[in-house]
Amino acid sequence: MLNQSLQENVFDMPPQTDIAWCPGCGNFPILRVIKGALADAGVDQRMLTLVSGIGQAGKLPQYLKCHYFNGLHGRALPVATGIKAANPHLTVVVTSGDGDVYGEGGNHLIHTIRRNPDITVLVHDNMIYGLTKGQASPTSEEGLVTPIQPRGVYVDPINPLALAISLDAPFVARTSAGEPQHMRETIAAAIAHKGFSLVDIFQPCVVFNKVNTYQWFKEHTYFLDDDYDPTDRMAAFARATEEGRYGLGIFYRTDTRAVFEDEVGVYDDDKRPLYERKPQVAAVKALLAMKR
Amino acid sequence: MTNYTKKESHDVSILLAGQAGQGIMTIEKILTRAFKEEGFSVFATREYMSRVRGGVNSTQVRIADASIAAPVERVDVFVALDGHAFERYCSRLTDKTVIIGDKHVADMCQCSAACKNIVTIPLREIASDIGRSVYANTVAAGAILALLDVPLDGARDALQTLFVSKGQDVITHNITALERGYKHGSHAVFSQNIQIDTVARTQKEDNKKHVFMAGYEAVGLGALAGGVDFCTSYPMSPSTGVLTYIAQHGKECGVVVEQATDEIGAINMSLGASYAGARPIITTSGGGFALMEEAVSLAAMTETPVTVHIAQRPGPATGLPTRTAQEDLNLVLHAGHGEFARAIFAPGTTAEAFVCTQRAVALADAYQIPTFILTDQYFMDSLALAHEDDFTFMPIKKHIVETDQGYKRYALTENGITPRGIPGYGYGFVCADSDEHDESGHITEDLDVRVQMVQKRRKRLEALAQEALMPSCSGACDGSAKKALIVWGSNRAVAQEALAHTERDDVIAVHFAQVYPLNPRVKEMLDGLEKIAVMENNVTGQFADLLERDLGIKVDTRIAKYNGAPFTVEEVINHITQL
Numbered sequence: 001m002l003n004q005s006l007q008e009n010v011f012d013m014p015p016q017t018d019i020a021w022c023p024g025c026g027n028f029p030i031l032r033v034i035k036g037a038l039a040d041a042g043v044d045q046r047m048l049t050l051v052s053g054i055g056q057a058g059k060l061p062q063y064l065k066c067h068y069f070n071g072l073h074g075r076a077l078p079v080a081t082g083i084k085a086a087n088p089h090l091t092v093v094v095t096s097g098d099g100d101v102y103g104e105g106g107n108h109l110i111h112t113i114r115r116n117p118d119i120t121v122l123v124h125d126n127m128i129y130g131l132t133k134g135q136a137s138p139t140s141e142e143g144l145v146t147p148i149q150p151r152g153v154y155v156d157p158i159n160p161l162a163l164a165i166s167l168d169a170p171f172v173a174r175t176s177a178g179e180p181q182h183m184r185e186t187i188a189a190a191i192a193h194k195g196f197s198l199v200d201i202f203q204p205c206v207v208f209n210k211v212n213t214y215q216w217f218k219e220h221t222y223f224l225d226d227d228y229d230p231t232d233r234m235a236a237f238a239r240a241t242e243e244g245r246y247g248l249g250i251f252y253r254t255d256t257r258a259v260f261e262d263e264v265g266v267y268d269d270d271k272r273p274l275y276e277r278k279p280q281v282a283a284v285k286a287l288l289a290m291k292r
Numbered sequence: 293m294t295n296y297t298k299k300e301s302h303d304v305s306i307l308l309a310g311q312a313g314q315g316i317m318t319i320e321k322i323l324t325r326a327f328k329e330e331g332f333s334v335f336a337t338r339e340y341m342s343r344v345r346g347g348v349n350s351t352q353v354r355i356a357d358a359s360i361a362a363p364v365e366r367v368d369v370f371v372a373l374d375g376h377a378f379e380r381y382c383s384r385l386t387d388k389t390v391i392i393g394d395k396h397v398a399d400m401c402q403c404s405a406a407c408k409n410i411v412t413i414p415l416r417e418i419a420s421d422i423g424r425s426v427y428a429n430t431v432a433a434g435a436i437l438a439l440l441d442v443p444l445d446g447a448r449d450a451l452q453t454l455f456v457s458k459g460q461d462v463i464t465h466n467i468t469a470l471e472r473g474y475k476h477g478s479h480a481v482f483s484q485n486i487q488i489d490t491v492a493r494t495q496k497e498d499n500k501k502h503v504f505m506a507g508y509e510a511v512g513l514g515a516l517a518g519g520v521d522f523c524t525s526y527p528m529s530p531s532t533g534v535l536t537y538i539a540q541h542g543k544e545c546g547v548v549v550e551q552a553t554d555e556i557g558a559i560n561m562s563l564g565a566s567y568a569g570a571r572p573i574i575t576t577s578g579g580g581f582a583l584m585e586e587a588v589s590l591a592a593m594t595e596t597p598v599t600v601h602i603a604q605r606p607g608p609a610t611g612l613p614t615r616t617a618q619e620d621l622n623l624v625l626h627a628g629h630g631e632f633a634r635a636i637f638a639p640g641t642t643a644e645a646f647v648c649t650q651r652a653v654a655l656a657d658a659y660q661i662p663t664f665i666l667t668d669q670y671f672m673d674s675l676a677l678a679h680e681d682d683f684t685f686m687p688i689k690k691h692i693v694e695t696d697q698g699y700k701r702y703a704l705t706e707n708g709i710t711p712r713g714i715p716g717y718g719y720g721f722v723c724a725d726s727d728e729h730d731e732s733g734h735i736t737e738d739l740d741v742r743v744q745m746v747q748k749r750r751k752r753l754e755a756l757a758q759e760a761l762m763p764s765c766s767g768a769c770d771g772s773a774k775k776a777l778i779v780w781g782s783n784r785a786v787a788q789e790a791l792a793h794t795e796r797d798d799v800i801a802v803h804f805a806q807v808y809p810l811n812p813r814v815k816e817m818l819d820g821l822e823k824i825a826v827m828e829n830n831v832t833g834q835f836a837d838l839l840e841r842d843l844g845i846k847v848d849t850r851i852a853k854y855n856g857a858p859f860t861v862e863e864v865i866n867h868i869t870q871l
């Protein structure tokens with residue numbers, strides 16, 4: 001145990017680091033737990049790259065001692081895919097918001113699951129746009145009143161788990177910022193799983209979402225049973241579309257899909273990342289000669 | 293308009309026209325190969341409609357005794373595979389034009405001036421006789437070669453290459469088709485007393501050292517020669533050829549190629565790869581590039597090298613997908629919010645495209661900026677001969693450093709450029725941030741740091757301008773000329789050929805293969821000229837504006853063409869005459 005917490009410490013930023021989250025924000029437990037989960041998953045700190053978009057959640061990599069690429073709002077997934085394809089030895093983890101991944105980046109989510117790079121995507125799902133001060137997000141529940149939705153949200157929320165399962169995402173799970181131990185285990189399992197892993201993390205936004213609070217999440221969630229079989233896709237789909245209460249756990253997992261970086265071809269006989277390779281000048285000269 | 297009549301026929305222009313899907317490209321491939329082996333200068337340019345079948349498409353093939361790489365209006369030989377081709381091209385046919393086609397097609401010729409020298413060849417009948425009507429194209433190619441008195445060796449080679457994957461039978465049948473077409477053609481030359489001027493075979497030996505390729509191949513090859521190892525793009529005419537070329541040869545050159553599901557994904561994937569040490573290129577057209585703009589800005593902010601090739605087509609919006617334009621200079625010049633350095637190339641020949649593409653990726657890497665190559669549909673789809681020696685391979689330098697502990701991705705330096713670390717190589721952490729950041733790459737709202745970072749990103753523009761390519765000059769370049777015709781990108785060859793034809797010694801043609809930043813020495817080069825005309829394929833004169841804005845060069849005349857077709861030699865002769 002002592003050993004483990006020592007390992008977690010390597011990700012700590014200096015104590016004077018200014019953190020832009022509000023007191024009581026659900027992002028704090030996520031930040032704490034990620035460090036432990038990375039340690040548990042045996043991730044080599046120098047080979048870890050975090051990727052995020054823009055939002056309060058997207059700031060997480062700033063508060064962790066690691067490589068990171070904090071890109072544009074909604075665009076974390078293609079960046080993460082590119083990193084993994086250029087250097088498959090890196091462990092690539094995306095941490096971003098519900099607005100970022102499910103809204104602005106929704107198209108990328110669909111096609112990244114299809115492409116299936118071995119990356120882990122952690123979505124801090126506070127059902128609200130935090131950074132921009134409280135507008136509806138794609139996961140906001142119907143009826144949520146915001147400054148822009150004064151009559152309450154009337155658009156149906158997205159169901160990220162059902163969406164991911166329908167696309168046969170290799171690892172689909174939900175956890176909650178209010179359940180640190182469960183969150184730690186789930187994130188560690190997601191990182192360890194080969195292929196695209198999605199973890200939707202219920203995260204209270206204490207300032208802008210007065211409905212989906214710690215208390216609300218506690219009351220509306222339950223842990224999937226021990227005998228729940230995450231390899232049964234139809235059952236997983238049924239569980240993900242359950243209404244009124246939300247399961248926490250690994251909804252679906254499969255080992256059958258090939259991963260993107262194995263499919264692109266250049267790593268078939270040569271495992272080195274692109275940056276270590278020499279350009280193929282002779283091959284190019286041969287191509288030029290073909291045009292004689 | 294000046295009538296560009298042939299001077300003892302230094303060149304012959306052949307127009308192949310037919311429906312999409314009728315196999316014009318096959319004839320083009322057979323002819324150009326035969327012409328190259330025969331020792332002509334060869335040029336081919338394709339014009340096509342945005343459809344997969346039907347319509348009227350054409351390819352112009354020119355042969356000459358001196359280097360050429362531009363379209364002409366004039367048509368010496370018109371090959372009609374479909375009767376509707378006449379309506380479309382009547383205005384370009386004269387009583388001297390020799391028309392070749394099946395009888396039922398030739399019967400549809402109702403051009404008032406033309407329809408005199410018709411050589412009917414039973415293309416379909418011969419083809420069916422050999423086995424399949426698809427061989428009709430090859431029959432036509434044989435007939436054309438007979439008319440021009442060109443032996444079949446090169447054509448046979450071309451058929452071997454073209455149909456290698458289809459098996460020996462197909463090759464044999466095609467060769468028979470070729471020979472029978474040739475026989476019919478030769479017979480017509482005698483029986484109908486058809487006269488086509490002969491062109492001197494001036495480069496028989498030299499052509500062996502020449503390569504013949506399309507613009508899209510030159511850009512693709514340049515990317516590979518520049519060490520590109522990552523290419524994600526989304527298909528969009530007229531840029532897709534580059535993506536296809538790189539995809540076809542990706543494996544042997546170690547390139548990760550991925551068809552993205554949209555342009556935003558394409559460039560963000562490339563930025564991720566670049567951040568991790570890859571050298572990416574993206575190929576697109578104006579509309580796709582417009583979608584990439586936010587990420588261009590991200591590349592600048594994170595100082596992540598990336599190169600985008602943009603093959604222009606007429607806009608706005610979907611515009612004319614398969615036609616040509618130079619309308620997106622302003623788009624590329626201003627793409628992305630915020631202020632930052634960039635470089636834009638606009639090659640005018642295949643060899644130049646090969647070199648500029650290498651240069652663009654090398655500069656992106658050296659300066660950690662976005663760089664661009666601007667071409668257009670006309671350039672992509674034109675094939676020209678160029679000496680192999682002009683395809684210079686630049687040494688490839690990777691600017692990646694092994695990081696130390698305490699590495700700062702944006703450490704301030706004299707020239708603004710921080711040695712580039714990547715994740716997984718060294719002992720430091722590589723933190724790239726889209727937000728304004730401090731030297732370590734962490735988000736900051738310290739306004740003094742902000743100013744330092746703006747300067748850091750801007751500084752490199754001066755060095756970029758100092759090493760910007762100088763324009764090339766043709767004509768009386770000894771300083772005696774009083775007037776200049778300035779062009780950029782694909783208009784290089786048309787300006788040169790037209791100028792040579794006018795024999796004007798008071799005019800120079802000046803071509804910019806790099807349009808941004810402009811080398812400050814350009815000002816000295818153009819000072820002292822009495823008249824400056826800028827010719828480009830857009831309505832406003834975007835490059836003329838840039839010359840005025842950045843160098844204070846006064847542009848007297850703006851020559852604009854924006855109907856979607858490239859400038860022809862005749863048109864440019866006319867413009868030069870009026871200078």
Ligand SMILES: Cc1ncc(C[n+]2csc(CCOP(=O)(O)OP(=O)(O)O)c2C)c(N)n1
Nearest residue numbers: 054055056057073097098099100129130131
């Ligand atoms: C292209 C673009 N559009 C809009 C924004 C403004 N914006 C920043 S974050 C954000 C939404 C944040 O919501 P979420 O992703 O759920 O993150 P949270 O702050 O809730 O953690 C928006 C709309 C932006 N930065 N970029």
Ligand SMILES: [Mg+2]
Nearest residue numbers: 097098128130
């Ligand atoms: Mg949110």
